[in-house]
Amino acid sequence: MPDSWGCRGNIVQTPELGSLVILPDALVVVEEGRIALIGAGQDEAQICAAHGLSADSVVKLEDGEFLCSGFVDLHVHAPQYSYAGTATDRPLMSWLEAYAFPREKAHADTEAASREYRKLAARLAAHGTTTALVFGTMHRQACQQLALALQSQGLRGFIGKVCMDRNSAEGYQESTEVALAETEAFLDWIRGLGDERIQAAVTPRFVPTCTPQLLAGLAQLAHKYDTAIQSHISESFDEVEFSQALHPEADGRDTRIFDAAGLLRHRAVMAHGTCLTSSELRRMAQTGTAIAHCPLSNFFFGDRLLHVRHARGLGVKVGLGTDVAGGYSPSMLNAMRSCVITSRALRMQQLAICGKQQSSAAARSRPMDLKGARSQEAATQEEICVVPAAQRTKFDETLLDWKAAFWLATQGGAEALGLGSTCGSLEVGKAFDALRVDTRNSAAFDVFPADSLMDAFQKFVNLGDDRNIRAAWVAGRLLRS
Ligand SMILES: [Zn+2]
Incomplete structure (x- = not known):
């Protein structure tokens, strides 16, 4: 492609959470990888003349095709990709011991790691992920291969050398000093690549495997090199218990421990x-810290559902992550669907709690029988727990629809990484990080004549897969297919 080119077709824009509009037959002009203009209903010849474009440098999308923002995956464990789709049978801490640590430890073999990482990079690109925040392993050389794999695929990537100086598997742990020195060497190496699309992220795995000294040292490195930071926070009951046992002085709260370290x-x-x-969410908002919402893996490990609207209402930035391989799918479309379902499950949970409270109150008001027990009728009603219609609607505020999930998977993720004005949506001035989505003759779903453009795109979000993504660009450059 020349430095200036265009693309004409249906353009998907997402002005804010929950809002999605489609500009039919619009023209996007890309200059030096950035969106120079989005013209809807304007004369193409005039625009081409003004931007020095020849007619053959404009890609014409077919009816039923769309241009939308590429996806931002905020949480991927690259060394776990080899077992994605399996290992869905254990709680977190036991899962780490049984699956994650042994597989990650094997990435001391840099060549084998490189082969896996190239497959992952290709898979992410095929599924429409254009930016990814990725955990590697403890091994610096393998992490360098991960960075090169993402780079050669053309992705925008943030890569972390995982740090652990306690409570990991035998042979898969470093001293505090080595973890910090290796992290700094990795940050230096990434900087030496001189590729703004490939950046490092300082990566303490999580509180149970990192001493306060390591956390503080990593915070200093993140500050010194001005990098992103990634970790896990208050993920599950067993992880919370582990933190509590290690840090009674901080009530075992990850937020306090990370905050004290400067992370x-x-x-x-x-x-x-x-x-x-x-109150912890408020502190995250105050400090600008974001949450990678990983709805699929939360169903397996989370013990609780994340209330995204509550967190955002308190000012916390939220994006979506696949959490490969705690989440079994590398597809951000699946993350969006799980996000919608999580919000609906949360509503059901709140309805159940409300119904139970009402039933309990009703049961308490019933007379005791001669043996001092409440009547059987009360117990039966308690099981049904019907919440009256007038009260049900207030629980709708937990809900996120497909448009909101799409925003979280694009702009939400970009904002979490400080890239809110760089990518995450198709707007003038931003990099052209985009997908060409094809809903015609889809193997995954059917579009009918009565379907609107919005219906066809919604079907892609709810039913589509990698077969619907014909092309992807990062900063105007076509990703390797
Ligand atoms: Zn994770």
């Missing part, structure tokens, strides 16, 4: 956060 800040992205209190 809560702008461009710090903490995965999960299902067990965060409202």
